[in-house]
Amino acid sequence: MHTKDKGAIAEACVIADLTKQGHKVALPLGENLPFDLIAIRPNYSLVRLQVKYRSASSRGAVDIKLASTWRNSSITRVIDYDLTSLDCFAIYCPELDRVAYVPVGEIITNKNFSLRIKPAKNGQRKHVRLFDEYSALE
Numbered sequence: 171m172h173t174k175d176k177g178a179i180a181e182a183c184v185i186a187d188l189t190k191q192g193h194k195v196a197l198p199l200g201e202n203l204p205f206d207l208i209a210i211r212p213n214y215s216l217v218r219l220q221v222k223y224r225s226a227s228s229r230g231a232v233d234i235k236l237a238s239t240w241r242n243s244s245i246t247r248v249i250d251y252d253l254t255s256l257d258c259f260a261i262y263c264p265e266l267d268r269v270a271y272v273p274v275g276e277i278i279t280n281k282n283f284s285l286r287i288k289p290a291k292n293g294q295r296k297h298v299r300l301f302d303e304y305s306a307l308e
Contacts, residue, residue, distance in 0.1 A: 176223040177206075177221070177223060179223060179262070179264070180221050180222060180223035180260075180262035181206060181207065181221050183262045183267075183269060184207060184219065184221050184260045184262060184269050185207065187268075187269045188207075188209050188307060191306060191307060192212055193209045193210060193211055193212070193307060194209075194210040195207055195208065195209055195210065196208040196210060196216075204218075204220070204251065204252055204255035204256060205218040205219055205220050205255065205256055205257075206219060206220055206221040206260075207219045207221060207260070209258075209307055211307075216257075217257045217258055217307060218255070218256050218257045218258070219256070219257070219258050219259070219260045219271075220251065220256050220258075220259050220260070221259075221260045221261075221262065222234055222259060222260070222261045222262065223262050223264070224261050224262070224263060225263065225264060225265060226263055226265045226266070226287050229291075230286060230287055230288030230289070230290070230291075231284040231285060231286050231287060231288075232261060232263050232270070232284065232285045232287060232301060233282060233283075233284045234259060234261055234272075234282060234283055234284070234285070235281070235282045236250060236251045236253070236277070236279075236281055236282055236283070237249060237250045237251060237281075238251065250281075253274045253277065256274050257273065257274060258271050258272060258273050258274060258307065259271070259272045259274070259277075260307075261285065261301075263287070263301065265287075266287060266301065268301070268305065269305070270285055270301050270302075270304035270305065271304050271305070271306065271307045271308070272285070272299075272304050273308065276299075283299070284299065285299050285300065285301040285304065286298055286299065286300050286301060287300075287301045287302075
């Protein structure tokens with residue numbers, strides 16, 4: 171499946187999920203903004219969301235790289251996200267058919283982070299983020 175199609179599926183699923191949670195959604199015009207959607211909470215405060223489609227890895231996690239990659243016929247570009255221009259990542263996992271909402275304030279590194287969908291094989295619990303703990307937009 172083409173990455174643009176995956177992005178469209180993720181955005182549609184996030185919009186549906188946010189609507190079920192009682193939020194409204196605004197869509198920015200164009201693709202040159204650092205966020206994909208704007209969630210409007212019931213109190214009318216705004217949340218800038220970067221939407222990601224991420225499949226589960228074989229190790230039982232959903233891995234999120236904090237960069238945007240695009241390519242044309244001659245170059246490939248990787249641009250790190252400016253976390254000051256976002257409020258939250260909305261990660262759609264097709265295997266779970268669910269969305270996780272991770273506030274940027276909880277992201278320690280500016281390279282990547284993971285959400286576990288299965289317990290770690292070594293039993294580690296400290297510093298482990300579970301996908302299910304991020305099911306609601308706070």
